Amino acid sequence: MSISFDIKKYSLLICCCFLLCLTSSAQAAKKDLSEAGFEIYVAALKVAALSKGYDNALVNNAFSKVKFHQRAVKADRSQPETVETLDTYLPKRVPDWKVNKARALYKEHLPLLTKIGKKYSVQPRFIVALWGLETNFGKIMGNYNVISALTTLAYEGRREVFFKKQLWAALTIIQQGHVSVENMKGSWAGAMGQNQFMPTSFVAFAVDGDGDGKKDIWGNLDDVFSSMANYLKKEGWSDELTWGRQVKLPADFDKSLAIPKNTGSRKNWLKAWEKTEKTLAQWQALGVRRADGTHLPKVDIKAALVFPDDENGRVYLAYNNYKSLMHWNLSYYFVSSVGHLSDRIKFPPIQ
Known part of the structure; x- marks a missing residue:
C-alpha cells in the first residue's frame, strides 16, 4: 500500500476538510478493522503528520510500506494474566x-x-x-x-492517544537520522x-x-x-544503594504497612510508597528481619515494604532504586x- 501526495498542492481549507472526513470515516471503519479502513486511517495520519511539521518526503517514506498487523492487535488484546508466583x-x-x-x-x-x-x-x-x-x-x-x-495499534483504537504519541516520536527519531x-x-x-x-x-x-x-x-x-x-x-x-532485599516478617506484623499490591497506576504507586516508607531502623523495630533471620543493616536509608504476590508470598524491602526500576x-x-x-x-x- 502506498498513499503519496504533496501537501503543498492543496489549500489549508481542503486539507482540514480532508482530515476531518478521513478521521470520521476511519473511526467508523475501526469497528471491523478492515484493510480499507486502515488505508483511510493511514491517509489521515499522514495529513496529521504533515500538519505537525514533519517533512513531506519523510512522511511518504515512513508510511510507504506500512502494513496492518493483525498479530499485533491479537497480542495486545490477549496479554496473559499472571497465574504463577514469584517462586x-x-x-x-x-x-x-x-x-x-x-x-x-x-x-x-x-x-x-x-x-x-x-x-x-x-x-x-x-x-x-x-x-x-x-x-x-x-x-x-x-x-x-x-x-x-x-500505526496498527493506534488504528485498533483502545489506546489510540498513547500509540499516536509513540508514532510521532518515532518519526522524530527517523527525522533526526538515528x-x-x-x-x-x-x-x-x-x-x-x-x-x-x-x-x-x-x-x-x-x-x-x-x-x-x-x-x-x-x-x-x-x-x-x-x-x-x-x-x-x-x-x-x-550507585550507593542496591535495589532491595528479601525479608521475613513477625507473625503479628501489620500488613497494612506495605504498599498495596494493586495501586492502579504508577502515580498511585508512588503515593503509596511515600506514605509507607520507613528507615531500616524503624522496620527493624517492627520486627522485620533479613531472609535468614538476622538483623537489618545499620545504615540510615529508607525503604518500603512490597508483596510481589500476596501476604503469603515473598516479602521485600525496596530501596529507592526499586522506584527507578518500577x-x-x-x-x-x-x-x-x-x-x-x-x-x-x-x-x-x-x-
Whole structure:
C-alpha cells in the first residue's frame, strides 16, 4: 500500500476538510478493522503528520510500506494474566544459563561498562541484568516495522492517544537520522532495540555513547548501555544503594504497612510508597528481619515494604532504586527478576 501526495498542492481549507472526513470515516471503519479502513486511517495520519511539521518526503517514506498487523492487535488484546508466583516465575525468567551468560558478558564488556557506570553512577551489573531480561542480551529485539506496529495499534483504537504519541516520536527519531525507516525494528508494541525503549523513552533517554552522531540502540553497545544508564540516572538511581532485599516478617506484623499490591497506576504507586516508607531502623523495630533471620543493616536509608504476590508470598524491602526500576516497568515480577539477576551477576553471588 502506498498513499503519496504533496501537501503543498492543496489549500489549508481542503486539507482540514480532508482530515476531518478521513478521521470520521476511519473511526467508523475501526469497528471491523478492515484493510480499507486502515488505508483511510493511514491517509489521515499522514495529513496529521504533515500538519505537525514533519517533512513531506519523510512522511511518504515512513508510511510507504506500512502494513496492518493483525498479530499485533491479537497480542495486545490477549496479554496473559499472571497465574504463577514469584517462586515459580524467577527460575524461568532467570535460569542458570542466563546467569552464566550474564556473568560472561559482564566480564567481556567490563571496560565499557565500568566507564559508563562511573559516568552515570549506575552499577554495571544492573545494566547487564536489564539487557539480559529485555532482549536476551540483544538477541531478541523483535522484527516488526515500528511504524507499522504503532500505526496498527493506534488504528485498533483502545489506546489510540498513547500509540499516536509513540508514532510521532518515532518519526522524530527517523527525522533526526538515528535510524532508517527500514531498520527501525521492534516488538509488536513498538518497543525498540536492545533495551526495548518505546519511541518516547528513546527521545527522553537515548544517548550517543560513542559520539558518532547517532543514538543506535539496535547495534551499538556503547549507545545501548549508556542509554540504559541514563534512563536509570534520570529516574533517581544511586550507585550507593542496591535495589532491595528479601525479608521475613513477625507473625503479628501489620500488613497494612506495605504498599498495596494493586495501586492502579504508577502515580498511585508512588503515593503509596511515600506514605509507607520507613528507615531500616524503624522496620527493624517492627520486627522485620533479613531472609535468614538476622538483623537489618545499620545504615540510615529508607525503604518500603512490597508483596510481589500476596501476604503469603515473598516479602521485600525496596530501596529507592526499586522506584527507578518500577518506572522502567511497573511490574513487581520484572523488578524482582532484574534485582535477582543483578545479585547473581555480582561476584561472589549475594547470599
